[in-house]
């Protein structure tokens with residue numbers, strides 16, 4: 001549940017409004033003199049069942065707890081969110097983040113010192129030999145603070161407890177395991193320890209590699225207060241200086257990244273997995289749009305490699321921070337330039353770099369544009385001289401090209417793809433429109449991934465979102481939106497995005513949830529359409545939103561009238577006719 005929804009379920013609108021207006025119960029509902037305009041007879045209503053309010057008088061407006069609070073306190077959404085959150089005792093994300101257990105980070109620092117000392121001790125001899133055999137110099141061990149965990153399973157805990165840390169802090173840090181019976185054990189036993197820093201340079205967790213090749217070969221700190229693998233890129237804190245000038249190179253393992261930095265390739269980071277996550281992509285894209293993937297040749301076969309690549313492509317094109325921090329909220333991001341470096345068979349990046357650093361440089365410089373690489377890999381799997389093979393490759397690649405947000409770049413890529421396939425662009429576009437109609441298994445998979453994204457909310461309003469996405473992605477439509485008001489949006493996040501449209505706000509000025517939603521909408525994929533169709537689709541959206549607004553108005557009106565004595569209803573006759581007239585006119589326009 002989003003913070004806004006959380007607050008809405010906790011704050012009773014009658015309680016909130018009664019602090020500002022003298023509410024009088026009228027059947028199921030409440031009324032009062034409107035707090036927003038001067039009047040003698042009450043036309044302001046609160047509907048507890050709907051958690052809504054409406055002024056049927058001069059204001060002719062209504063809404064929910066948020067819009068009421070913003071108007072009555074004259075605060076913006078950010079202010080309303082803060083004050084209502086504290087009233088509802090809901091913690092805001094930023095507050096949560098600030099209150100993360102600082103002790104857990106300190107525990108990690110202390111653990112790293114302990115592991116370093118242990119590696120340097122007599123017990124660390126074979127581990128030091130192992131590292132030396134892997135080509136790692138003592139300077140590099142020092143620089144990356146590599147260490148060794150003892151095999152007994154309790155030395156780390158004892159050491160840290162003696163320094164004043166609590167077991168709870170070690171568990172928060174993800175380095176101590178507790179059994180069901182309640183006994184504790186160090187998570188890392190007899191492993192080479194790789195401290196992992198987050199992008200701010202805090203030591204957030206560890207990777208541990210088994211010394212004797214026992215399985216699992218690698219384990220990480222448990223996901224906890226400090227560590228989240230999918231939100232971390234290994235070595236980013238030292239690579240971030242070089243990346244804006246040189247672009248980023250992404251490798252898979254710690255060892256690859258360490259060896260790269262040791263050899264002077266300072267723009268290398270490790271994904272710690274076979275593909276990039278959306279958040280990892282966002283971390284990179286605040287620094288650069290030029291990203292080369294130098295991932296290990298996948299032992300599980302080419303099919304698995306292609307899937308990992310697709311995931312990285314989706315992450316980098318769906319990343320929520322695809323633009324400069326100073327850019328305007330609705331500015332289109334510059335286009336990601338994703339490439340793939342092909343490593344020689346069976347060689348990991350660290351092997352290549354140790355054997356011949358110039359070879360590595362050449363491989364990175366010769367990295368193929370993603371679409372070309374993917375095309376070649378696909379062609380190897382399908383018989384592209386046949387029409388069937390062609391259409392299979394076209395389908396797969398079109399799906400990827402379709403995710404490019406920039407229309408010109410998308411167009412260029414389609415031209416390229418048509419050329420590679422040896423078909424005309426028209427033929428390819430025909431295959432694309434078929435793609436939009438059918439939902440193949442692959443598209444379903446993408447949708448599953450999209451819905452598991454942490455940025456995806458469970459509650460969405462497709463009509464509001466489609467309308468806003470059209471407007472944000474086609475600012476020229478604004479002339480059609482003159483009748484659109486914030487009241488047309490039921491969801492608070494959409495309403496906020498709408499209210500901020502056209503204001504010269506930067507991303508930082510927006511409250512976090514609004515920012516995420518604005519970003520989502522500006523990247524939301526829309527079906528391909530010519531400008532005439534876009535306009536009519538947008539007008540249709542507005543009419544449907546207006547229809548919905550009037551329906552809500554009717555419902556609230558009948559709730560209000562149902563409580564009135566018959567002789568009073570007569571007074572409102574004109575008002576009712578007006579609304580009915582509006583609805584009638586709308587339906588005539590829509591031809592219903």
Ligand SMILES: [Zn+2]
Pocket residue numbers: 034035036037044055056057058059060
């Ligand atoms: Zn009013």
